[in-house]
Every structure is written in structure tokens, then in C-alpha cells.
Amino acid sequence: MPDHITRTNLRTHRTHGWPHRMTASPASVVSARKLGLTFQTNDGPVHALSDVDLEVEKGDFVSFIGPSGCGKTTFLRVIADLEKNTGGEISVNGMTPEEARKARAYGYVFQAPALYPWRTIENNVALPLEIMEYSKAEQKQRVQRTLDLVNLAGFGNKYPWQLSGGMQQRASIARALAFDADLLLMDEPFGALDEIVRDHLNAQLLKLWATTEKTICFVTHSIPEAVYLSTKIVVMSPRPGRVTDVIESTLPRERPLDIRETPEFLAIAHRVREGLRAGHSYEE
Amino acid sequence: MRNERLSSRIVPVLTIVAIIIAIWYLAAIWMNAPFQRDLDRRGNVTSTTMEFVGKTLSQPKPVVPAPHQVVQNVFENTFLRKVTSNRSLVYHSWVTLSSTLAGFAFGTALGVLIAVGIVHVKALDRSLMPWIIASQTVPILAIAPMVVVVLAAVNVTGLIPKALISTYLSFFPVAVGMVKGLRSPDLIHLDLMRTYNASTWQTFWKLRMPASMPFLFTSMKVAVAASLVGAIVAELPTGAAAGIGSKLLAGSYYSQTIDMWAALIAGSLLAAMLVTIVGIGGRVVDRRMGVQAT
Numbered sequence: 001m002p003d004h005i006t007r008t009n010l011r012t013h014r015t016h017g018w019p020h021r022m023t024a025s026p027a028s029v030v031s032a033r034k035l036g037l038t039f040q041t042n043d044g045p046v047h048a049l050s051d052v053d054l055e056v057e058k059g060d061f062v063s064f065i066g067p068s069g070c071g072k073t074t075f076l077r078v079i080a081d082l083e084k085n086t087g088g089e090i091s092v093n094g095m096t097p098e099e100a101r102k103a104r105a106y107g108y109v110f111q112a113p114a115l116y117p118w119r120t121i122e123n124n125v126a127l128p129l130e131i132m133e134y135s136k137a138e139q140k141q142r143v144q145r146t147l148d149l150v151n152l153a154g155f156g157n158k159y160p161w162q163l164s165g166g167m168q169q170r171a172s173i174a175r176a177l178a179f180d181a182d183l184l185l186m187d188e189p190f191g192a193l194d195e196i197v198r199d200h201l202n203a204q205l206l207k208l209w210a211t212t213e214k215t216i217c218f219v220t221h222s223i224p225e226a227v228y229l230s231t232k233i234v235v236m237s238p239r240p241g242r243v244t245d246v247i248e249s250t251l252p253r254e255r256p257l258d259i260r261e262t263p264e265f266l267a268i269a270h271r272v273r274e275g276l277r278a279g280h281s282y283e284e
Numbered sequence: 285m286r287n288e289r290l291s292s293r294i295v296p297v298l299t300i301v302a303i304i305i306a307i308w309y310l311a312a313i314w315m316n317a318p319f320q321r322d323l324d325r326r327g328n329v330t331s332t333t334m335e336f337v338g339k340t341l342s343q344p345k346p347v348v349p350a351p352h353q354v355v356q357n358v359f360e361n362t363f364l365r366k367v368t369s370n371r372s373l374v375y376h377s378w379v380t381l382s383s384t385l386a387g388f389a390f391g392t393a394l395g396v397l398i399a400v401g402i403v404h405v406k407a408l409d410r411s412l413m414p415w416i417i418a419s420q421t422v423p424i425l426a427i428a429p430m431v432v433v434v435l436a437a438v439n440v441t442g443l444i445p446k447a448l449i450s451t452y453l454s455f456f457p458v459a460v461g462m463v464k465g466l467r468s469p470d471l472i473h474l475d476l477m478r479t480y481n482a483s484t485w486q487t488f489w490k491l492r493m494p495a496s497m498p499f500l501f502t503s504m505k506v507a508v509a510a511s512l513v514g515a516i517v518a519e520l521p522t523g524a525a526a527g528i529g530s531k532l533l534a535g536s537y538y539s540q541t542i543d544m545w546a547a548l549i550a551g552s553l554l555a556a557m558l559v560t561i562v563g564i565g566g567r568v569v570d571r572r573m574g575v576q577a578t
Binding site: 080081082083101102104106107108110111112114116117118119122127128130132159161 | 445470472473475476477478479480481482486491494495497573574575
């Protein structure tokens with residue numbers, strides 16, 4: 001268990017709201033200040049993100065939760081330089097998102113496994129390694145190690161269609177872990193899976209987070225998932241996408257699945273639900 | 285299981301073949317009857333219906349040759365002649381096949397090259413596509429003799445002019461198919477490459493090219509058939525000495541209808557063979573790329 005994670009700075013800011021100050025910590029992996037993103041569409045501008053202030057520190061497990069259209073995926077894509085912010089500032093590992101992407105600072109796990117159907121599982125995991133020009137021996141060793149990490153050892157020479165949805169998503173996580181990025185961006189990776197598989201993968205992900213000491217940004221729809229996984233929960237609301245609440249989890253880092261029955265867990269889940277409700281009433 | 289599938293495939297095909305042959309026989313009798321009646325009247329021959337039908341099906345220069353006449357001609361000119369003989373269908377098929385294959389190879393390469401350009405260079409996307417489509421609206425029968433004559437004037441004769449006509453016809457389906465194929469990867473797959481900061485060429489070789497393979501083989505099937513048509517058409521108006529096209533032309537000059545039909549059959553068999561080979565190639569590639577067997 002990494003013990004260097006002590007404090008995180010995660011703050012919300014509303015235009016008409018509270019005074020705020022930024023403490024740009026040197027350990028901060030993602031730092032957003034008054035971040036905004038407006039899409040120009042035929043029906044006029046759409047404010048996907050508006051005035052988002054956020055600090056994610058090294059070793060954090062941060063979940064982003066909110067209804068569709070609240071900008072949680074967009075925020076992740078801005079971190080990954082898959083979208084460009086139109087306002088405010090953001091830094092990733094102290095660089096611009098583009099520099100961070102070019103430095104291969106993060107692994108991205110999409111909603112779908114996005115495995116290449118013509119590659120076996122091990123070749124899919126090796127894809128980023130090939131692109132980053134690791135040596136053959138190094139590739140082989142890393143593929144083996146990451147497949148072990150996600151419990152897919154022995155499935156390396158199968159094709160994606162031969163695996164279940166949950167296994168495919170695990171393979172895509174292995175692919176994101178195969179190279180040395182300290183930041184893992186996950187966009188509803190378990191959204192398409194059934195409850196039982198999801199529980200299992202959540203527990204595995206926590207273990208993985210503990211062993212790899214990565215910083216994880218995790219987008220989800222599910223309140224129990226967010227509470228179970230996170231050290232910090234960012235509640236967002238739509239139109240414009242903004243942060244309504246940030247909850248520091250008081251749960252211990254060691255979390256068996258039945259922690260979800262404890263009053264502490266339920267209290268946090270309740271606060272998330274309140275936050276989501278507040279976001280909605282604001283809209284109407 | 286396997287046998288069942290085989291028979292469930294073959295029976296419908298054979299049924300259609302039987303129907304076509306029946307219609308063909310009826311048409312042969314019907315089309316050849318007037319000439320036969322004329323002949324009989326002049327020769328003062330009276331014959332029973334069965335005898336009359338037999339005669340309509342065995343004329344030396346019928347309007348419509350009967351299937352067995354064509355089959356016999358194909359058989360004799362394929363197996364009973366030396367391959368070097370001017371009457372051998374194998375010889376003529378080979379002449380046409382060689383320029384078909386050369387044209388098909390050029391056409392496929394050209395088509396892929398154009399598609400790669402269109403997908404990667406915005407200016408080419410806007411400027412090239414309309415011309416490519418326009419190129420196929422020009423009747424090939426008008427272009428073929430011009431190409432052959434112009435090239436003959438600069439002493440390029442034989443296989444190359446014919447292959448060029450095949451190229452002209454075959455690059456089009458490949459170019460159009462490959463543009464679609466190279467653009468077929470999902471956005472999520474392209475995003476993934478972007479998160480790795482992959483170069484354009486890495487994205488091309490590791491994503492676009494493999495994703496386009498099914499499109500490539502589908503369009504190559506069309507292209508190889510078009511190549512054959514191009515080679516035959518190139519032989520028609522130019523007085524080529526050999527090839528299926530010249531055989532068709534000679535047949536029509538001398539009313540050798542059976543020869544013409546035999547050449548036609550040879551051409552069809554050649555086309556079927558080529559398309560099948562490309563299809564098998566596609567399936568081999570599919571298997572190597574781990575496509576789920578259906």
C-alpha cells in the first residue's frame with residue numbers, strides 16, 4: 001500500500017460562489033483551473049465544461065460521477081488531449097495535456113474494450129509497446145507481467161472474440177498498464193458489464209491500484225462503484241458541466257466487498273446522492 | 285453436418301443450371317428451326333418431329349448452338365489440341381490471362397496507392413475523387429482502340445496496352461473500396477492510437493491497413509473480373525492475333541457461332557476461376573487475422 005498519499009486538493013468553484021485559492025502542489029498530477037470547454041454546434045454553443053477547478057494528486061483514486069451530459073467524460077478527454085479546452089488552464093504532470101500525451105504520461109481505458117480484432121490478446125497488450133518501440137524481449141516480459149496482473153495469464157494467444165466482455169475489458173486494462181504511465185484514465189470501463197462481473201472487477205482494480213501505485217481518474221454512473229473505489233469522489237451536474245461536490249472518502253484503503261454494508265459507506269453514498277440531486281434541482 | 289451444408293449449397297445451384305440448360309435447348313430449337321425448315325423445303329426432305337429437332341441441334345453454323353455442341357467444342361479445343369496450337373482454347377486463355385493478371389496487379393497497386401493518398405492528404409481527397417468517378421463514365425470501348433493505337437505508334441505493343449486497359453478498369457473498385465476500408469476503423473480505435481502518440485504511419489500499418497483487409501478482398505474480386513473484361517475488350521477492336529477477344533471477333537467474322545460460344549464459356553470459366561482464387565486468398569488472410577469461423 002502506498003503511504004505517500006496524504007492530502008489532496010480538490011475544490012469546486014462556482015461563478016457566483018465562494019472565494020477560492022489554488023495551491024499548486026508539486027505532487028499534483030492533474031491540475032485544472034477555471035477549466036471550460038464549449039462545443040460549437042448548429043444549435044448554438046454547448047457548454048460541456050464550465051469553471052472546473054480540480055487538483056488530483058499522486059496516488060489518488062478519483063471518481064467522477066454525474067448524469068449523462070455533465071462533462072465527466074469530456075473532462076477525462078481534456079486531460080488526455082483528445083479534446084481541447086476553450087477556457088481556463090489545465091496541466092498534466094506539470095505539462096500541457098498535449099505535451100503529456102506526447103510524453104506518454106497516461107494509459108486510457110475506454111468504455112468499450114477497443115481491442116483490435118485481428119490481434120491476439122497478447123498482441124493487443126503489446127500494441128502500445130510496439131508503437132513506443134520497446135525491444136522484443138522487453139515486450140514479451142511486460143505482456144506476461146500485465147496479463148498476470150489482470151488474471152489473464154494463459155489467455156494470451158486467444159482472439160478477443162473468444163473472451164467474455166469482462167475478460168476483454170481486463171485485457172484493455174492490461175494494455176493501458178503495459179507501459180510506464182503513472183496515470184490511468186478510465187472512462188466507465190465496467191459500464192457495459194453485469195453487476196456480478198463488475199463487483200469482481202472493482203475488487204481486482206483496487207488490488208491493482210494498491211500494487212501499481214498509479215493515480216487513477218475513473219468516470220462512472222454508479223454510486224456504489226464510485227464510493228467503493230475512490231479516495232475522492234467528484235460529483236458533477238450537467239448544462240453546463242460543473243463540479244457540485246467533492247467528497248473525501250473516510251473509508252480505509254483496504255476494502256473488502258462487504259464494506260458496502262457499513263454505515264460509513266452508506267453515509268458517503270448518501271452524500272453523493274444528495275449532491276447529484278442538488279445538481280438536478282439547480283437545472284430546473 | 286458438413287455433408288448437409290454441402291448439399292444444401294449445391295442442390296440450389298444445380299437446379300438453376302438445369303433450368304438454364306433446358307431453356308437454352310428450347311431456345312436453340314426455336315431459333316434454329318426457321319433455317320432448318322428452309323433447308324428441308326429446298327432439299328425436299330420430310331422428317332418426323334424428333335428428326336427435325338435433332339437436326340436443329342446439330343447444325344454446323346447455328347444461330348444458337350446447342351449446349352452439347354458448345355461443350356464438345358470447348359472439350360476438343362481444350363484437351364485435344366496442343367497448347368501451342370492457334371485453335372487451342374488454353375493458348376488463347378493464357379494470352380488473355382497474362383494481360384489480365386498484369387493489369388490486375390497494376391490496377392490493385394494503383395488503387396491502393398490512390399486510396400492511401402486520398403485518406404491522408406486532404407487536397408487529394410477533394411481533387412481526385414471526382415476525376416476517378418468521371419474516369420469510369422468514359423466508355424471503355426472508345427478508349428481501348430485509342431490506347432492501343434497511340435501506344436503502337438511509339439512501338440509499345442503486345443501485352444502492355446492490353447494490361448493498361450485492364451488497369452484502367454480495375455483500379456477503380458480497389459480505390460473506392462480501400463478509401464472506405466482505410467476509413468473503417470472506429471473512432472475509439474483511432475483515439476487509442478492518439479493516446480499512444482502513434483505516428484501517421486504507425487496508425488496506418490497497425491490499424492488502417494489491417495482494418496481495410498475485408499474491403500480490399502471484396503473490391504479485388506470485382507477488380508479481377510473487370511480486368512478480364514478489359515483484356516478481352518482490348519483484344520476486340522485492335523485485330524489482336526490471339527486471346528479470347530480475338531477468338532470472339534474471328535468467330536463473328538466467319539459466323540463460327542459454336543467457336544464464339546466456346547470462347548465465351550472459356551472466358552466465363554476464367555473469370556470464375558480468378559474470382560474464386562481471390563476469394564480463397566481473402567479467406568486465408570481472414571484466418572491468419574483470427575476472424576471467427578462461421
